[in-house]
Amino acid sequence: MSSRNTLLPTLGLVTMTAVWGSTFVLIKDVVARMPVADFLAVRFAVAALAMLALFPRHVWRLGRAGLARGLALGAIYGCGQLLQTWGLALISPSVSGFATGMYVVFTPILATALFRQRMSGVVWIAVALATAGLALLSLKGLSVDAGVWLTLASAALYALHIVLLGQWSRAGEAFGLSAVQMVAIAVVCLFATLPHGGPVQPLDRAAWLAVLYMALIAGAGAMLMQTWAQAHMPATRAAIVMTTEPVFAAAFAVALGSDALTWRMLAGGALVLGAMYLVELMPRRSAALAAEAVHHEV
Numbered sequence: 001m002s003s004r005n006t007l008l009p010t011l012g013l014v015t016m017t018a019v020w021g022s023t024f025v026l027i028k029d030v031v032a033r034m035p036v037a038d039f040l041a042v043r044f045a046v047a048a049l050a051m052l053a054l055f056p057r058h059v060w061r062l063g064r065a066g067l068a069r070g071l072a073l074g075a076i077y078g079c080g081q082l083l084q085t086w087g088l089a090l091i092s093p094s095v096s097g098f099a100t101g102m103y104v105v106f107t108p109i110l111a112t113a114l115f116r117q118r119m120s121g122v123v124w125i126a127v128a129l130a131t132a133g134l135a136l137l138s139l140k141g142l143s144v145d146a147g148v149w150l151t152l153a154s155a156a157l158y159a160l161h162i163v164l165l166g167q168w169s170r171a172g173e174a175f176g177l178s179a180v181q182m183v184a185i186a187v188v189c190l191f192a193t194l195p196h197g198g199p200v201q202p203l204d205r206a207a208w209l210a211v212l213y214m215a216l217i218a219g220a221g222a223m224l225m226q227t228w229a230q231a232h233m234p235a236t237r238a239a240i241v242m243t244t245e246p247v248f249a250a251a252f253a254v255a256l257g258s259d260a261l262t263w264r265m266l267a268g269g270a271l272v273l274g275a276m277y278l279v280e281l282m283p284r285r286s287a288a289l290a291a292e293a294v295h296h297e298v
Contacts, residue, residue: 006237009229013241016225021248023218025256026210033207034200036085037192041199043211044078044186047219051179058176069168070177073161074184080157081185082192083150090147097246098138099151104130106159107239114163123236126275130243133271136264137246159239165227166235174228181223237279243272 031039052059062070088096104127111117169177193199202208230238247269254261 006233009232010241012225012229013238014244016222016229017242017245018248019218019222020245021250022252023214024249025252026214030202030207030210033203035193035196036089037082037189038199039202039211040081040085041186041189041193042201043215043219044182044189045199046212046215047223048179048182048186050216051175051182051220051224055175055179058173059179060176062173062176062180066173066177067180069164070180071184073165073168073177074181075188076157076161076164077181078185078188080154080161082189083154083157087147087150087154090145091151096138096147096151097249098134099148100155100158101134101138101243101246102131102152102155103159103162104134104239104243106156107162108236110156110159110163111166111235115167117234117236119236122278123240126240126278127236129271129278130240130275133268133273133275134243134246136268136271137250138268162230162239162242163235165230166233166238169227169231171228171231174224174231178220178224178227181227182220240275240279244276247272 027039059067084096084100087099091099108117108119108123108127112119190199202211226238250265250269254265
C-alpha cells in the first residue's frame with residue numbers, strides 16, 4: 001500500500017486521537033458524579049442507538065460473518081474499557097495513561113504471533129520511541145500493583161482489537177462494522193452495571209451534554225474513523241499514530257489551565273511525534289525523493 005494512500009487515514013486517526021485527548025477533563029468531571037460503569041453504559045448505549053438509526057442497511061449488509069466479527073471486536077473493546085476504568089480506580093491517572101499506551105508494544109507482538117506479520121527495524125525503533133515518550137508524558141514513579149496489571153490487561157485487549165480490526169475491516173463495511181461494535185460495547189458495559197441494579201443516568205444538563213459529546217463524537221465518530229482508517233493501513237502503524245492521544249491530552253490540559261507545561265511534556269511529546277514521523281512521514285518523504293530522482297534521470 002503506497003504512502004500516499006495512507007495519508008488521509010493517518011490524518012483521520014490523528015483527528016480521532018485529538019478528540020479522545022479532549023475528553024479527559026470531561027470524563028474526570030462526570031465520573032466524579034456518577035459510577036464509572038454507569039457512565040460507560042450510558043455513553044455507549046447512546047452511541048449504539050445513534051449508529052443503528054443512521055446505518056441500519058449497512059449493518060444488514062454485513063451478513064453473519066460480518067456481524068460475528070463486529071460483535072467480537074466490540075466485546076474485546078468493551079472489556080478493555082472496563083478493565084482500564086477499574087484499574088484507574090486503583091492507580092494514578094498518569095500511570096494509567098502509560099500502562100494503557102503500552103498497546104503500542106503489544107500490537108506488533110500480537111500481529112507477529114497471530115498473523116506472522118513481519119515488522120521492519122524502523123517499526124521497532126518507532127515502538128521504542130513511542131514507549132519512551134509515553135513514559136516521559138505519564139510516569140513519575142511506577143509501582144506494579146493490581147491496578148497496573150488490570151490496565152496492562154486492557155492495553156493487551158486494545159492491541160488485540162487493533163490487530164483484528166486491521167485484518168477484518170473493509171472500507172465499504174466501515175459504517176456497519178462500527179455500529180455492530182458499538183452495540184457490543186454497550187452490552188458489555190450494561191452487564192457491568194447489573195450488580196447494582198442497572199445504569200444511573202447523568203444527573204444534570206452539563207453531565208448529559210458531556211456524555212452526548214463523548215457518545216456521538218468521541219464514541220461513535222471515533223470508532224467509525226478508526227474502522228475506516230484501519231482498512232487502509234497496517235495495525236502496528238495505526239497503533240503508533242494513536243499514541244498521540246496523551247500528547248493531545250496534555251495539550252488540552254495546558255490550554256484549559258488544569259496543568260502546567262513542563263519539559264517532560266515537551267520531550268515526551270517530541271518522542272511520540274518522532275515515532276509517528278518514522279512510520280508515516282519518512283516513508284512518504286523517501287518515496288517523494290525517489291520519484292523526483294527518477295524524474296531528473298528521465
